Amino acid sequence: GDSVTQTEGLVTLTEGLPVMLNCTYQTIYSNPFLFWYVQHLNESPRLLLKSFTDNKRTEHQGFHATLHKSSSSFHLQKSSAQLSDSALYYCALSGYQGGRALIFGTGTTVSVSP
Amino acid sequence: EAAVTQSPRNKVTVTGGNVTLSCRQTNSHNYMYWYRQDTGHGLRLIHYSYGAGNLQIGDVPDGYKATRTTQEDFFLLLELASPSQTSLYFCASSEGTGKEVFFGKGTRLTVV
Numbered sequence: 001g002d003s004v005t006q007t008e009g010l011v012t013l014t015e016g017l018p019v020m021l022n023c024t025y026q027t028i029y030s031n032p033f034l035f036w037y038v039q040h041l042n043e044s045p046r047l048l049l050k051s052f053t054d055n056k057r058t059e060h061q062g063f064h065a066t067l068h069k070s071s072s073s074f075h076l077q078k079s080s081a082q083l084s085d086s087a088l089y090y091c092a093l094s095g096y097q098g099g100r101a102l103i104f105g106t107g108t109t110v111s112v113s114p
Numbered sequence: 115e116a117a118v119t120q121s122p123r124n125k126v127t128v129t130g131g132n133v134t135l136s137c138r139q140t141n142s143h144n145y146m147y148w149y150r151q152d153t154g155h156g157l158r159l160i161h162y163s164y165g166a167g168n169l170q171i172g173d174v175p176d177g178y179k180a181t182r183t184t185q186e187d188f189f190l191l192l193e194l195a196s197p198s199q200t201s202l203y204f205c206a207s208s209e210g211t212g213k214e215v216f217f218g219k220g221t222r223l224t225v226v
Contacts, residue, residue, distance in 0.1 A: 001173075009154075033212040044204065044217035045157065052212060090156060094211050101147055101172065102215055106156035 002027045002095040004105035012111045013081055021076040021108045023065075023091030033094040034067050034074040035102065040087045048076075048089070081112045117141060118218035120205050126224045127195050135190040135221050137205030145208045146188040147215070148172070148180060150201040157204065163188055195225045 003026045013019055025034065033052050037045040049060040051067040051074065058065055065076045074091060091105045118139045127133050139146060147162040159172030161180035169180055177199060179191040192199055202222050208215040 006156075037215075044219055046217070047214045050212075050214075092157075100211060101145070101159050101162040101170070103159065103173070104149075104157040106154065 002029075002032075002093055002100070002103045004091050004093050004103055006091055006105035006108050008108045009106070010109045010111065012113070015083055015112055015114055016080050019076075019078050019081045019085070019110060019112075021089055021091075021110070023074045023076065023105060025072050025074065025091070025093045027072075027093060027095035029095040030069075034065075035092040035094070036063070036065060036074075036076050037090040037092060037104070038087050039090065039107075045088075045090060081110075083112050083114065086110055086112045118205055118207050118216055120203075120218035120221050122221060123219065124222045124224075126226060127192075128226055129196060131195045131225075133192040133195050133223065135192075135203055135205075135223070137188045137190075137218060138186050139188075139205075139207040139216075140186060141207065141216070142185065143207040143209055143216075144185070145210055146182060147206045147208075148178075148188070148190045149204045149206065150174065151204060151220075152201050160190065160203075192223075195223075197225045199223065200225045 005024045035050040036048040038048045039045040051058045054069045090107045092102045121136045148160040149157045158174045162170045163182040205218045206215045
């Protein structure tokens with residue numbers, strides 16, 4: 001079945017440094033939707049950005065990601081981390097356009113310090 | 115913004131007890147989902163539904179039943195609760211595949 005792999009459980013960095021979170025996926029479907037969700041402490045997950053198009057960069061709130069179907073990857077990046085970026089980040093996959101639910105990775109906690 | 119309301123927000127029950135978690139969405143979304151969130155496991159799909167009367171099995175369905183009574187209401191039932199079901203449960207809804215999923219505030223369930 002569909003699956004999403006996030007290799008980093010915890011990323012700690014200093015404010016102002018770049019951040020990259022890894023996401024790879026497996027699906028038998030050729031046109032998956034890929035998402036990044038962010039969850040701040042004591043809040044619910046909310047959509048950060050999504051993509052359906054191969055090799056096209058998607059941006060939102062200073063974050064960006066590019067779906068690469070050749071490598072089944074959808075890494076999240078930001079050029080300069082802020083304290084407010086401290087949160088739990090989930091990569092998620094919807095592998096079937098006809099109606100499969102979102103499948104999430106295990107999440108990466110980002111901790112940004114001054 | 116889409117509204118998804120869960121109740122109760124917190125629940126403590128004993129092993130073997132019955133628990134019903136409720137979820138209502140008021141945005142005419144066809145799709146509704148139940149996830150559980152656990153450290154180290156992320157968000158795992160329990161059950162989901164395409165519409166009233168429809169039920170689809172998710173990835174971790176054992177020990178859970180669900181029922182979608184109307185387009186708005188989706189319930190998660192634990193008929194013989196076990197300590198392994200202690201978790202934070204999220205209900206969510208969306209218009210469909212590829213669309214944004216909106217989450218409720220969660221129900222924290224503790225089974226003692």
